[in-house]
Amino acid sequence: MIKLEKLSKIFETPNGGTVMAADKVSLEVAKGEICVLLGPSGCGKTTTLKMINGLIPKTSGKIHVAGRDTDTIDPVELRRSIGYVIQQIGLFPNMTIEDNICIVPDLLGWERSKARKRAAELLDLVNLDPSIFLKRFPKELSGGQQQRVGVIRALAADPPVLLMDEPFGAIDPINRAVIQDEFLRMQTELRKTIAFVSHDIDEAIKMADKIAIFRDGKLEQFDSPDDLLARPANDFIASFLGSDRTLKRLSLLKVSDVMLSGRIRVSAQDDVATARDMMKEAGHKNIVMVGPRGRARGYLHLNDVVEASGTVEEHYQALPTTVNVDADLRTAVSRMFRHDMTWMACVDDDGFFKGFITQRAISHQLGATYRDTPTEGLT
Amino acid sequence: METLVFISQNLDLIFERTVQHMSIVCVAIGLAIVTGVPVGILITLNQKAADIVLYIAAIIITIPSIALFGLMIPVLSLIGQGVGYMPAVIAVLLYSQLPIIRNTYTAITNVDPALREAARGLGMTPIQRLRRVEIPLAIPVVMAGVRIAVVMNIGITAIATYIGAGGLGAFISRGISQSDPRQLITGALMVSLLAIVSDYFLLWLQKRLTPASSSAPAGGH
Numbered sequence: 001m002i003k004l005e006k007l008s009k010i011f012e013t014p015n016g017g018t019v020m021a022a023d024k025v026s027l028e029v030a031k032g033e034i035c036v037l038l039g040p041s042g043c044g045k046t047t048t049l050k051m052i053n054g055l056i057p058k059t060s061g062k063i064h065v066a067g068r069d070t071d072t073i074d075p076v077e078l079r080r081s082i083g084y085v086i087q088q089i090g091l092f093p094n095m096t097i098e099d100n101i102c103i104v105p106d107l108l109g110w111e112r113s114k115a116r117k118r119a120a121e122l123l124d125l126v127n128l129d130p131s132i133f134l135k136r137f138p139k140e141l142s143g144g145q146q147q148r149v150g151v152i153r154a155l156a157a158d159p160p161v162l163l164m165d166e167p168f169g170a171i172d173p174i175n176r177a178v179i180q181d182e183f184l185r186m187q188t189e190l191r192k193t194i195a196f197v198s199h200d201i202d203e204a205i206k207m208a209d210k211i212a213i214f215r216d217g218k219l220e221q222f223d224s225p226d227d228l229l230a231r232p233a234n235d236f237i238a239s240f241l242g243s244d245r246t247l248k249r250l251s252l253l254k255v256s257d258v259m260l261s262g263r264i265r266v267s268a269q270d271d272v273a274t275a276r277d278m279m280k281e282a283g284h285k286n287i288v289m290v291g292p293r294g295r296a297r298g299y300l301h302l303n304d305v306v307e308a309s310g311t312v313e314e315h316y317q318a319l320p321t322t323v324n325v326d327a328d329l330r331t332a333v334s335r336m337f338r339h340d341m342t343w344m345a346c347v348d349d350d351g352f353f354k355g356f357i358t359q360r361a362i363s364h365q366l367g368a369t370y371r372d373t374p375t376e377g378l379t
Numbered sequence: 380m381e382t383l384v385f386i387s388q389n390l391d392l393i394f395e396r397t398v399q400h401m402s403i404v405c406v407a408i409g410l411a412i413v414t415g416v417p418v419g420i421l422i423t424l425n426q427k428a429a430d431i432v433l434y435i436a437a438i439i440i441t442i443p444s445i446a447l448f449g450l451m452i453p454v455l456s457l458i459g460q461g462v463g464y465m466p467a468v469i470a471v472l473l474y475s476q477l478p479i480i481r482n483t484y485t486a487i488t489n490v491d492p493a494l495r496e497a498a499r500g501l502g503m504t505p506i507q508r509l510r511r512v513e514i515p516l517a518i519p520v521v522m523a524g525v526r527i528a529v530v531m532n533i534g535i536t537a538i539a540t541y542i543g544a545g546g547l548g549a550f551i552s553r554g555i556s557q558s559d560p561r562q563l564i565t566g567a568l569m570v571s572l573l574a575i576v577s578d579y580f581l582l583w584l585q586k587r588l589t590p591a592s593s594s595a596p597a598g599g600h
C-alpha cells in the first residue's frame with residue numbers, strides 16, 4: 001500500500017553544507033498494517049514521512065501509494081487522499097470542531113450535510129459527544145480531546161492511508177495510553193495503512209505491525225516488533241531497544257500463548273488421594289480445584305497433602321490471584337512476582353478455569369527464539 | 380464657559396466639519412486597507428521585497444505632515460488638485476500604509492507554523508490556506524494596525540485645513556489666526572474626542588472580528 005524505493009533526501013544547510021536526512025530508504029507497508037518509523041531524534045523519520053505526501057520534495061527514489069507513483073499525482077490531490085496527523089495537532093483556532101473535521105471533505109467538494117453528518121459520526125467514534133463538541137472551538141478542549149479531533153480530522157474523508165508524526169507525543173503518559181488503546185481499537189475496524197513516526201520504543205512495540213529503525217537517515221532494520229526485540233541486527237539497534245528488550249517482548253505475548261492445558265483439575269468432592277495421584281502422574285506440584293461449573297476456586301499443594309486423607313474441600317487453599325487468558329505476559333509476570341508465585345491459574349472473562357502458566361514456560365517461550373538461532377548471543 | 384456657548388451656537392458648523400474630517404479619514408483608510416493588506420500579504424512571499432516595502436513605508440511615516448502636504452501641492456497641481464480634499468486623502472493614505480502593511484505582514488508571518496503545516500498536509504492550496512486560515516487569524520492584528528492608522532490620522536487631518544481641505548482643523552487654524560480661544564479649544568476638543576471614540580469603536584470591532592474562541596466562554600470539561 002505504501003512502497004518506498006531507494007528514497008533519499010539531501011538538505012542544503014544555510015552554511016553551504018548538506019545533510020543526508022534520508023539515505024536510500026526502501027520499505028513496504030502492507031494494506032491494513034501500522035508501520036512505526038522509530039529512531040533517535042534527527043534520524044530522518046519526519047523527513048521520510050513528509051516525502052510520502054510531498055510536504056518535503058524528495059531528492060531521489062520512488063514512492064508508491066495505493067499502487068500509484070506519487071510523481072504522477074498532483075501534490076494537492078495526493079494530500080487530500082492521505083490522512084495526516086501531527087504532534088502539534090494543528091486544529092485551526094478560527095474554526096469550530098465541526099469545521100475542522102470537515103476540512104478535507106469540504107476541499108473535496110462533498111455535500112455539506114454529508115460532511116457534517118460524518119463529523120458527528122467520527123466524534124462518536126472517539127467517545128466525544130457530538131451535541132457538546134461539534135460547535136466548540138479547539139481552545140475549549142483539553143489536550144487529549146484536541147488530539148482525538150486531530151486524528152478523526154485525518155480520517156474524515158476515509159483515506160486508505162494515514163501518516164502520523166508523533167501523534168500522541170504531546171499528551172501526558174496516562175492519557176497517551178488511553179488514546180493509543182482507543183486508536184488500536186478503531187484500527188481493528190478501519191484497517192488503514194499507517195506510517196507512524198515515534199521515538200518511543202514502548203509506543204512502537206504497542207502500535208506496530210512492523211517497525212522500521214532509522215539511524216542517520218539509513219533504515220537499519222525492518223521487522224516485526226517481536227523479531228526486532230529478539231534479534232536486533234546490530235549493536236546500535238540493541239542499545240536503542242534497551243538492555244531490557246527481552247522483557248519488553250512480554251507485552252507482545254499473551255497468556256494464552258504459553259498457557260498449559262487446564263484439563264488436569266479436581267473438584268471439591270474428589271478424594272485428596274486422587275488429587276495426589278493426578279499431580280504425581282502429571283509431575284505437577286499443584287492442582288487447581290474448580291467449582292461445579294468449572295470456575296477456579298482454589299488449589300492443593302502436593303507437599304501439604306502427602307499424608308492427608310478426606311476430600312479436596314477439607315484441604316484446599318484459596319488462589320492468591322488469577323490472570324485472564326487474554327492478558328499480556330507482562331501483566332501476568334508482574335502479578336506472579338507480586339504474589340511471589342511460580343505459577344498462576346488462568347481464567348476467562350467469566351472466571352472459568354482455562355489452564356495455568358508457569359515461570360518456566362514463560363522463560364522457555366522467550367528463550368525459544370534464541371535457541372532457534374544459535375549464532376546469536378544469549379544476551 | 381464662553382467655549383460652551385460657542386459650541387452650542389455652532390453645532391451645525393461643528394457637525395459639518397466633523398463629517399468633513401471623518402470623510403477624509405475614512406476614505407483614505409478605506410483605500411489604505413484595500414491597498415495595504417494585499418501588499419502586506421504579497422510581501423510575505425519574498426523576504427527581500429518585504430524589507431524594501433517596509434523600509435519605504437517607514438520613511439514615509441517620518442515625513443512631517445506639513446512637509447508632505449507641501450510636497451504634494453506642486454505634484455497634484457499638474458492635475459489641478461493641488462489643494463483641498465484630494466491631497467489630504469492621499470497624505471492620510473500614505474501615512475496609513477506603514478501600520479497596515481506592517482501589521483498584515485507580521486500577522487501572516489506569525490501564523491503558527493504547525494497550523495500552516497496542517498493546512499498544507501490536509502491538501503489546501505496556497506490560496507485556500509490564505510483564505511481559510513492565514514487571513515482569518517491575521518484579522519485581529521490587521522485591525523490593530525487600522526486602529527493605529529485611524530487615530531494617528533485624525534490628528535494629521537487636522538493640519539489638512541492648511542491646504543484647504545476643511546475639517547475640524549479649521550477651528551484650530553482660525554482660532555490661532557483670530558486669537559480666538561473658543562474656536563481653538565472647540566477644535567482641539569473635537570479632534571481628541573473623535574480620536575478617542577474611533578479608537579473605542581475599532582477596539583470593539585476588532586474583538587468582534589477575532590475568532591470566536593477567544594471571546595466565547597470556555598465550557599467545562
Ligand SMILES: Nc1ncnc2c1ncn2[C@@H]1O[C@H](COP(=O)(O)OP(=O)(O)O)[C@@H](O)[C@H]1O
Pocket residue numbers: 011012013019020021039040041042043044045046047048
Ligand atoms: N529543512 C531542513 N533543512 C536542513 N536540514 C534539515 C531540514 N529538515 C530536517 N533537516 C535535518 O535532517 C535530519 C533529519 O530530520 P528529521 O527528519 O526531522 O528527524 P526526526 O524526525 O527523525 O527527528 C536532521 O539532521 C535535521 O537537522
Ligand SMILES: [Mg+2]
Pocket residue numbers: 045046047197
Ligand atoms: Mg520528527
